Amino acid sequence: MCVGGPALAQQADGHAYVRAMAADAEGDVQAAVVAYTRALENAPDDEMVSLRAYRAGLAAGDEALATRAAQALRAGLAPPPDAVVYLLAVAVRDGDEGDIKLLMGEIEGGPFDFMLPTLRAWQAYTRGKDPFPPLDAPADTGLTRRFNIENRALLSLLTGRIDAGSRTIRALVGGGRASEDLQLDGAVLLVAAGHRAEARALVVGEDSEMAAYLQRMGRKKPDLSFGFSRMLLRVAGDLAQEDAVPLSIMLTRTGLLLDPRDDRLRLLLADALSRDGADPVALETLEAIPANSPYADQARIVSVDVLARAGRTEEALEHAREIANRRNASSGDARSYADLLAANGRYDAAALAYALALSRPGGRDDWALHVARGMALDAAGRWDAAVTALRRAVALAPNQPVALDALGRAQIERGVDMAAATAMIERAHELQPDNPAITDSLGWAYYQQGEFARALPLLEAAAKGAPGSTEINEHLGDAYWRMGRRFEARYAWRAAAVYAEGSDKARIEAKLRHGLDGSDD
Template sequence: MAPLSILLARAALLLDPQEDRARLLLADALSRSNAGEVALDTLAGIRLDGPFARSAAAGQVGTLRRAGRLPEALALAEKLASAEGATAQDLRSYGELLFQTGRYGAAAAAFGQALGKAKGDGGWELHYLHGAALDRAGKWSEALPALQRAVALGPDEPEALAWLGNAQVERGVDLTGAQALLERARTLKPDDPEITDSLGRAYYAEGQLAKAVPLLEQAVRADPGNARANEHLGDAYWTLGRRTEARYAWRAAEVTAEEGDLARIKAKLADGLAK
């Protein structure tokens, strides 16, 4: 639909060159078509004293973000979020960029402020983002109620279900409840390898290896480069006594693992799972 949107927006501007609404729509379509520089030039043509000036600034944030120019996007998003009259959406956009750049505590604060400005209860997604940021910031006691609220507001949203379920599995908290959350998430999104992996890990944590291994194998087949899934599969194989297969899985995990996970995986390759 992007080429058609671009065509129609350009036609509207030919008919009325002062129509900033069309210019805003054109810039969005260009940005989503990987024409970031042209989109930014289009947004620069929107009148600063017009009714779409703030929308143009928000459009610049989105365009810079899609183009991978995160420092510029973050600086502009911070300016919008700290300005007088900042909206819940301004704060959410700022929080999303903070989260993307690993500043989880600041992201949680931005999402919390967005909730304070949001109409009604803010919706499941904003609670989910708030809880996820708190979780990543190491504030589990605050993250738990935020994630639970997200699930209550969005009982059919697999992202919220999966994050809460997986977080509980990682901490060994209410594993039965975590399994139920992840089973529901997988019913809603059966082809998602991360959800499949998380459910397999939940079964593994409860010692249900007959259920865990097929799911972990499925997750690895769907996403062979997923370090987390390969590591979990290796753990399950080792527990079953399938030591050679376990080391193959851990070696696969080692290839794509993040720096902070390498020491743990190397220890498993050297010594297996600790008793």
Template sequence: MASVLSIGAVAPAGADTARLADYLQARAADADGQGDIALAGYARVLAAAPASGAVALPAYREALAAGDVALATRAAAVLRGTPDAPADLPLLPLAIAAERNDAAEAEAAVAALEKTPLAVMVPSLRAWIAFTQGRDPAPAIAAGGKNPVTQRLAAETAALIQIARGDTATGLATVQALRATGSPIDLRLSAAQLLFARGQGAEARALLTGADPVFAALRRGAAAEPTLAYGVSRLFGRVAGDLADQQVTPLSIALARTALIAWPANDRARLLLAEALAGEGATARALATLDAMPADSPFASTATAARISVLVAAKREEEALALARRDAGRSDAGEAEWQRYADRLSAANRNADAAPWYRRVVDADPAAWAAWLQYGGALEQAGDWPAGRAALQKAVALAPREPLALNYLGYAQAQRGVDVTASTAMLERAHALKPADHSITDSLGWAYYVNGDVARALPLLESAAAGDPVNAEIGEHLGDAYWTLGRRYEARYAWRAAALTAPPADAARLVTRIAQGLPRQ
């Protein structure tokens, strides 16, 4: 109600009615994920009520999500200096200044950022400004204080600037030292880009070892000049990557979008922006963001994977499956593409179709236990138990202390009554290795049950059900154990709970159990 009143106080009543309708329509569209309609509505209301903070904040957020720099700038001007101003507000003028290489404007925006929780970036930003203006960045780096996040970002920035200045040995030593303490792969990527720009391809490629498809593409050469735009964009993207899993989507969108405003070639930021938009339910915008990825970008294959994830999250499984199929069928497709397609087939319960694609992954790396596990799982789910068991045994042979492999083979054998004693021993090893895993706890309890030791099984099944109360299979197992022990009321309660989350076929079986109890053996 407060936001409506603040709009209505600006113009005559006739105009207020139209403005209020636009505002309410924009809010409704915003809530429904109709971003373009919301954006147009906020733009109209902000134009009619240019001093309204109540409109400016959602307009600012919507404009950043859409990449409408003009509207975001107008909204930011309204918000600046008000209680409604978000902490990320200085990011936009900073990105615009960086893109223009305007050091004075950039410094003014950094000064505003210093008063917000995003001040952790300030020493690094000032270092980039100093470096690109021909000044010594060391004093800015040294001003990081004792905040560990600030220090970490400043250390990474120092390494990149050392490389950009031609002090390759010191810069690479700093990169390696930071790698040893857990720096993200973004640092190696950024360092390699700067090395390529200096013509030091061998040193760049030495940083990009491994099978990661992005690194493999970057090894062909992907230079970036150490401009202010690059430094600001790289830092914003770095922080956005750290926030990707922390449920702070508006800030993630702001960081990734302004990283792209500063340096539109930052395809890593493009991926992060698409992920953040998808997290807000803005599927169309997320897909449009990925559409803007150049076909020859080192991140192109990752963008395809991201597109598949966005489609799956939006419940557009058929489109995701079709895209994964096209990707896996490319002449230059490899393990990552085959794996994604097999995973989508498996998710669609098409395990017989998935198995040959998992087999391709196995053949590409026969020593990978996880590939054998997935291949064996697909065969087993498709009904080819002998071949599935052989593949699962191979996984266990390759990784005899891997709980997932031990659990899958042990449970599959126990469920079929095959070598139950050895299967139980396998599950006991898995449980000892990973005692907090509720699925493994359930598997071991079920093996005891199948072996006739219901008293020993029950506490394990109860523990698994308490830890994962929505797992229908665990709930069914618990109900079976209760019934066998004569605890009929508790059995039916466990089965009813399981039926709430079970797939239709399993739910039908549970309904029969609830009505008739366990079938007689």
């Protein structure tokens, strides 16, 4: 979870640090917190201990440890910028005006500098002053401009400019320049200001659960804490699919410190914790989302991913099945269940779940669903049903390279209408020449028809594009062997064997021992 080397060689109890690192590496967040607390007591001036303790405290939700460690880091020569942001949130929550001023100064000029105009605007509003001058200053970056525009709209709702603020929010969300979270934040502010009809008009598709949520969120008077937490939510949402897990954890934990009621932050925090290996804490975070929250369904969906990452496959499948079969479940819910079944080799059940997805609104003409069902049926050994599903996908999307490749590849593997199958894959390759899987399919189609010289450059290109693919490297090794390039064949097979499992691994190891024809030569 954390990075860096040991730094307690001179300390009386370096064992606490070693235990902390071990627990950290195992994803045992609670044990790591206990050990890092002891290590920090022993080495309060050690920056690496402080950094690790800070990260562990955030992951566990241990505010005392995170704050103490962040303060130790701040006292150092170069504190991590996110630790300063965290401490600013603590100061805002506690109403420490002196520290707020100091910490904003420390943030200035750093990577979180884009937050300052918005924070100063909300600070002015909280003090009863005009919030807009900080947002009128020239913005140095696109990120600053984005937040300035969004928060000008939100603050307009609180300062009697409801129509203008609502129009801006709708335009931003409708144009794809802001997420629907901005609409929800606007509705919360309108409820807080007593404008419930306007709040209902701003949130599309409001139901009883959402109405109750808005009422709960709107009970507190909007202030700097509100603006700060919503900014952290936005940034965390932007990072949700990025490889920035420690920062995502910091942003969401800090947002919840400012506003413990926000279930959207909990969803993002749980996902980040799971990606960091802290699955028990992730599940606890999801369980904190009330059953009557409009995000309760989403929490159940995220719990499936958490359980799957944790290796708790049966529980993940059971959760996914319940979601797929609940009342008003969508085509996407059934597809998620089917994808999980297929990923775990349960192809017959996956085909049934894909059929359920196809039967629901929006599913029938979804070519990608037909492809997924066809591939599951094929893997289950039900070729006649599989080819029917794959042909339906191509009929729905004749210029979709994935659909063309799926049908062509399935036919090639069975030697069915090879000329037509090859033509389909050639067309897919024309449409998407940089797709390693499609490039591999075309090379394999030529290989299967004995055109080894024609196949080889395609398979080499595919392996270059996807060097970790077991299947592509095995195909490349086979082609090298047929071309008499034995050394290169074994090199490719060794690469294929790295991630191979089960029967695939046994087959590749046999090729490494005996070659393609059962002999070394």
